[in-house]
Amino acid sequence: MILQILSINNFRNFSSKKFYFDRRTAITGINGSGKTSIVEAIYYFTNLKSFRTTNDKKVLMIGKDNFLLNIEGERENQKFSMGIMYNDNKKLISINGKRTNRLSEAFGFFISVIFSTYDKLLSDKPAIYRRKFIDRIISTVDPLYFENLIEYFSILKKRNFVLKNDGDKKLLDVYTQQLSQRSVYIYEKRLEFLIYFEDILNQLYELVFEKKQLVKVKYFSSKDSGDYKEYILYERLKKIFPQENEKKRTLLGPHLDDFLISVDNKPISDFGSEGEKTLLGTTLKIAEINIIYENVGEYPVVLIDDAFSELDILKIEKLLKIFDNFPQIIITYPKKWDMIKNYTMIDLDKS
Ligand SMILES: Nc1ncnc2c1ncn2[C@@H]1O[C@H](COP(=O)(O)OP(=O)(O)O)[C@@H](O)[C@H]1O
Ligand SMILES: [Mg+2]
Incomplete structure (x- = not known):
């Protein structure tokens, strides 16, 4: 996967700008010049949202009502283009000039992996970062998993709504059944994936x-540290109805599970x-790249945003050696660094 051109309109501090990328590109500039915003825009095409915020409005240039992003590049040696337009709380996505109707069509088309200061959160406490991390990787290599996940969360939302409003018990039961069915595939795939992940790590x-x-x-x-196949989640959820009724939300299921390393x-x-946490987070991300390569047959575009500031020079050099194998790297870095050699430069202070 190679990214050649990014056009950016009304996104963060860029009103209208075009950037060209080589196999090795380094973006530099003073604080607030927009380094992170560029990789954020690129990563939008992978995750269909920002890695810094879940709120699309936050990236919209203040005072504007729509943003437009376009990329051009090569995938499996063929030229491609992809566009994202945000307007009126809605995102329209196109691939090679054609509108996509479902998110699952667009997800997994442009593949990139981002290394950022958020990576160390993967080893810190909140389980949600780890859950999002594995969900994203499995979704990238298995579209069916992605569809299951979307369905699961949509049922979960409806189920929680019924619980919250003391709604119809029959309807609750339907959602409990649907949720339990969706859980099995998600759980089985996660288990299968984690064995593989352990090996790569x-x-x-x-x-x-x-x-x-x-x-x-x-x-x-979250289900008694147990298995979703052995006792059906459905029965367990029925048993804990009194607690759920009190807390007004779903208390068991893949949306609350975690993995421990x-x-x-x-x-x-x-x-x-x-430093240790950063290094671990970085290792998890390198594992992600390898998993994508082994399953999809292409390396993702590697984005690095201020990720290594807490590491010592020796470790950074060792990491960059591992990174040598990757076809494309786009890195942002502070001006004082002199480690970046043989990279095409984008200097935001000069443009
Ligand atoms: N929605 C927005 N509209 C306009 N400007 C924004 C928006 N969000 C952030 N900015 C500004 O964009 C600039 C670039 O931020 P960032 O990409 O984080 O810079 P860097 O990574 O180079 O330090 C900052 O000055 C920030 O204040
Ligand atoms: Mg930054």
Whole structure:
């Protein structure tokens, strides 16, 4: 996957701008010049939303009512284009000039992976970052998973609405059944994926840390740490109705599950330094790139946004060596760095 051109209109601080990318491109500029906004715009085509906010309105240039993003590049040696237009709270997406009707058509078309300062949150406490992380990877390689997930969350929303408003018990029962059915595929795919993930993480850890360490990845289910096949979620949800009725929301299911990673039997949430957490987050992302390559047959475009500021020079150099294999890298960096060599420069202070 190669990105060649990004056109950007009314997005963050850019009213109208066009950027050209090489296999190795470095974006620099003073604070607030728009470095992150450029990779944010690129990543929009992968995630169909920002990596900094879930609110599309926040990226819309203040005072404007629509933004427009376009990219051109090469995929499997063929030229492609993709556009995203945001207007009136709605996003219209087109691929090669044709409107897409479903999100699942657009998701997984332009594949990129972003390294950012958010990565260290993957090893910190909130489970939601890890859940989003695995959901995104599996969705990229399995469109059926993505469709299941969308359905699951739409049923969950309706079910929570009924719980919240003491709604019709029969309707609640229908949603409980639907939710339980959708859970099985999501759960099974996550389990399958985590075994594979554990394997890749073990290989990467040895590369980055230059010694063998035992990385374990364990699925942590909100359903009694149990299995969604053995007892059907449906029965469990019925049993806990009194609690749900009190809390007014769904208390079990894949939307509350987590996965726990340990290195040499030490849970990663106990990892000390910010540097260690960053390094772990980075390793998880490199695993993501490998998984995509093995499943899709193409490397994603690698985006790096201020991700390594907490690492020492030696580690950064080692990481950049691993990154050498990737066909395209777009990196933002502060001006004082002199580590970036052989990169085409975009200097936002000069344009
Ligand atoms: N919705 C918006 N409309 C206009 N400007 C914005 C919007 N959101 C952020 N900005 C501005 O965009 C600029 C670029 O931010 P950012 O991309 O984070 O810069 P950098 O990564 O180079 O430090 C900042 O000055 C910020 O205030
Ligand atoms: Mg920035």
